[in-house]
Amino acid sequence: MEKTGVSAEQIERVSQMEAALVRLNDAIATVEDALDTYEQMWDDYRALDSYYSGKAWWEDLDADNQGLLPEDLPRGVLSEDAAYDALGNAEALRERLKETAQSAQ
Template sequence: MDTKHISEMEAILDEANEILDTLEQNLNRLNDIQAKIQKLENYYTSKQWIDDFTADEQGLLPQDLKRGVLSEDGISSMLERNKDYMEKIIQR
C-alpha cells in the first residue's frame, strides 16, 4: 500500500498546527499589549513628544540613544497596523 499521501497530509497537519499555535500566542500577546500601545499613542500625541522631537532635531539627545519613537512614520505606521489587525480580529 502506498502511504506517501498519509505522510504528505501529516506534514500539512503539523505545519498548520504550528502556525495556528504561534498565531494564537501572538494574538494573545497583541491583546495583552494594547494598554501599552495606548500609552505610546498618548505619548505620540502629547506635548512631551513634541518637546522630545524638537530636542532631537536640535541635537540635544545623546547620540547613542535609541529614538525610533521620535520617528513620526515609525509610530504612525505601527498604530495603523495595530488598528488594522484589531479590526480584523473583531470582525471575525
C-alpha cells in the same frame, strides 16, 4: 496476523484526517501564542498613542532638533511616520482580526 476488511481508501482517509488533526492543533497553538502577544501589545499601543498625541513627544522632538539628546540614543519614535504607521498598523490588525473572526462563523 494480516487484517482484512479495511480498504486502502479507509487507510488513506484516516491518514489524511490524522494529518489534518495535527495541523489544526499546531495552528491553534500558534494562534494562541500570537493572541497572547497581541493582547500584551495593546499596553504599548496605549502608551505610544498617549505619548505621540501628547505634549511630551513635542518636547522630545524639540530637544532632538536642538541636539540635546545623546547621539547614540535610538530615536525612531521621534519620526512622525514611524509612530503614526505603527499605530495605524495596530488598528488595521485589529480590524483584520474582527473580519477574520466574523468570517469564521
